Amino acid sequence: MNRFVVISGCSGGGKSTLLAALSDRGYAVVEEPGRRIVEDETKGSGSALPWVDMTAFARRAVAMALQDRDDASRYEGWVFFDRGLVDAAAALEHVSGEPAVERFCQARRYHKRVFLVPPWPEIYVTDPERRHGLDTAMAEYDRLLAAYSPLGYDICILPKTGITERADFVLQMLAGDEPAQ
Structure with missing residues (x-):
């Protein structure tokens, strides 16, 4: 049983907020590779940015996701990933x-159950790291659905609820699969 759990789905659907809530409850969380790459690239004169060189960005995201998986083995219990290797590989493939x-x-x-946040137009916003619009985010969501399914993951679409309810939902869905230490 794999204790690495992916929270993925539509950009701007509340993934990072959910992961912050899980972290507040004491769970290990791995931050999204994409946001870390954008932050790093914009500090210098990097070009591996999705709006400059998407292929370079995706390649870097794959490398970072691979490293994140290796690094996460140091944690005990559930480890929640804000996106993961499948997301990065699907972007590179696209x-x-x-x-x-x-x-x-x-x-x-990763764990057999992958949690996807659905498109949620009412809360979608752009920011310096997320410059793309909702249409692009929804197309990405469709690609992720198409990528996870053939790999045999059980896709669980998260409800559009408050953050406490979402965190409770994720933990309840995992309750019967407590990770081996």
Whole structure:
């Protein structure tokens, strides 16, 4: 049983807020590779930004997601990922045509249940790291649904509820699968 749990889905759907709530409850959380890359690239004169060079950005996200998986083994119990390797590989596959999902994701599994936040137009906003619009976010969501399903993951669409209820929902869904220490 894998204790690495992915929270993925539509940009701007509340993933990061949910993960902050899980962190506040004492769970290990791995921040989204994309936001870390954007932050790092904008500090210097980097070009691996989604609005400059999406292929370079996606390649860097794959490398970071692989490193995140390795680094997360130091934690005990559930480890929640704000996106993960499948997300990065699906982005790389989309922009480059490379079979990245198959190449990187078959042997590197997460917990069988993946939680996806659905498009939620009422809360969607752009920010300095998320410059794309809702249409782009929804297309990405569709690609993620298409990427996770063939890999055999059980996709659980998160309800559009308050953050406490969402965190409770995730933990209740995992309650029967307590991770081995």
